Amino acid sequence: MSPLLSLRNIWLEYGDKIVLENVNLDIEAGSFVSIIGPSGAGKSSLLRVVLGQEVPTRGRIFLDGEPLLSECGPDRGVVFQRYSVFPHLSALRNTVFGLECEKAPLSARLFGKARRAAEAEAAEMLDAVGLGHAMHVYPAQMSGGMQQRLAIAQALIKRPRILLLDEPFGALDPGIRADMHGLIRRLWRDNGLTIIMVTHDIREAFSLGTRVLAFDKRRHDPHAPHRFGATAVYDLPLRKAEPEETPDAADQGQPESKESVGHG
Ligand SMILES: Nc1ncnc2c1ncn2[C@@H]1O[C@H](COP(=O)(O)OP(=O)(O)OP(=O)(O)O)[C@@H](O)[C@H]1O
Ligand SMILES: [Mg+2]
Numbered sequence: 001m002s003p004l005l006s007l008r009n010i011w012l013e014y015g016d017k018i019v020l021e022n023v024n025l026d027i028e029a030g031s032f033v034s035i036i037g038p039s040g041a042g043k044s045s046l047l048r049v050v051l052g053q054e055v056p057t058r059g060r061i062f063l064d065g066e067p068l069l070s071e072c073g074p075d076r077g078v079v080f081q082r083y084s085v086f087p088h089l090s091a092l093r094n095t096v097f098g099l100e101c102e103k104a105p106l107s108a109r110l111f112g113k114a115r116r117a118a119e120a121e122a123a124e125m126l127d128a129v130g131l132g133h134a135m136h137v138y139p140a141q142m143s144g145g146m147q148q149r150l151a152i153a154q155a156l157i158k159r160p161r162i163l164l165l166d167e168p169f170g171a172l173d174p175g176i177r178a179d180m181h182g183l184i185r186r187l188w189r190d191n192g193l194t195i196i197m198v199t200h201d202i203r204e205a206f207s208l209g210t211r212v213l214a215f216d217k218r219r220h221d222p223h224a225p226h227r228f229g230a231t232a233v234y235d236l237p238l239r240k241a242e243p244e245e246t247p248d249a250a251d252q253g254q255p256e257s258k259e260s261v262g263h264g
Contacts, residue, residue, distance in 0.1 A: 002064075003026035003028050004027055004028060004029040004063065004064060004161070004162070004194055005025075005026070005027040005050065005063055005162065006025070006026050006027075006061065006062040006065075007023050007026075007049075007059065007060075007061050008024060008059055008062070009022055009023075009024060009058060009060070010022070010023040010046075010056045010058070010059035011023075011056060012045055012046075012049060012054065012056050012057055012229070013057040017226035018227060018228060019042040019045050019229050019230065020042045020045060020046060020049070020229045021217070021228060021229030021231050022059075022231055023046065023059070023232060025213070025232060027194065027196070029161075029192075030192060030193075030194060031194055031195075031210045031211055032188055032210045032211070033195065033196045033209060033210070033211050033212075034198075034199060034204070034208060034209030034211070034212045035196065035198045035199070035205075035212075035214075035215060036198075036200070036205050036212065036213070036215070037214055038216060041215045041216055041217070041230040042215060042229065042230045043166075043198040044166055044198065046215070047078070047164045047166050047196065049061070050068075050162070050196065051076055051164055063075065074102055074160060075160055075162060076161075076162045076163075076164060077156060077158055077162070077163050077164065079148070079151045079152055079163070079164070079168045080166045081167035081168060081171055083139065083144070083147035083150075083151055084151050084154075085139050085150050085154060086139070087138065089138070089139075091131055091134050091135050091136065091137055091138075091139075091142075091150050091153075092119065092123065092126065092135040092136060094150055094154055095122035095125055095150070095154055096118045096119055098154045098157045098158050099121065099122065100118065121157060122153070122157060123135060125153045125156060125157045126150075128156075128187065128190075129149040129150070129153045129187070130149055130179075131146060131149050131150060131153065134146060143176070144171055144172050144173075144176070145172050145173075145179065145180060148168060148169065148171075148172065148180060149180075149183070151168075152168075152187070161193070162193070162194045162195075163188075163193050163195045163196075164195075164196050164197075165195060165197040165198065165199075166197075166198045167200060168180070168184075168197065169181070169199075169201075169204065170200065170201075177204075181204065181207065181208060185208060209238060210237070210238055211237050211238055212236045213235055214233050214234035215231065215232055215233065216230055217229065217230050217231075218231060218233060
């Protein structure tokens, strides 16, 4: 099977500073890839490259065997550590906005039937992330966990194939985090998503991922720390990529929040 996403010989440099050095990765459809590594290793930079926000200095990226367009496409969605939702819009409007941008790129507004369809879809997505009761609430009135659920709904309503998560649960309390692990695992499974998640929490990386990548520099020059970039120094496959084919975790009838913290 050919990979969904391929990175070939990717280098990212800012001036004379090398951030990513010769990154080669194949990511299979349906996998959940966790990325760990020290601060400043270039993990967020790598996500920006995959998202198309940053153009690599060298190398090529392929999506389904085709060169990746150097702009964010609807095939890729992203959720950051800090809430990226619009403060002046309700949960429902925030979620509808994701669709409006895609379907009416110039005016970013939908009307009539199209708008009602978008609202129905947004309401369904908010339900799926556990915000069905909070459609008309504004971000300032929400907890951190609720805001992250909203950011996830906003990313998922565009039906991306690849969901990029940059420390999405880093700012949340442990209890809320466990709930979010259950949620993201369910969304991953139900939507056949491919997920690439950066985290500083090793336990989270291993309990959610089907594969863990550790990014770091292979070589250090103490006199010129910027001279070498980071790459995947460890690549650990954990379990089978396709979520549908590992039903045992799903069918035990365990509450999802427990399931996600039990092993690591
Ligand atoms: N636009 C930029 N211009 C110059 N240097 C940059 C730019 N963006 C990132 N860098 C540098 O690239 C390196 C990697 O940054 P990046 O944010 O990708 O690291 P990270 O692994 O995500 O770190 P953290 O775990 O702290 O989030 C850092 O040294 C950073 O200073
Ligand atoms: Mg980062």
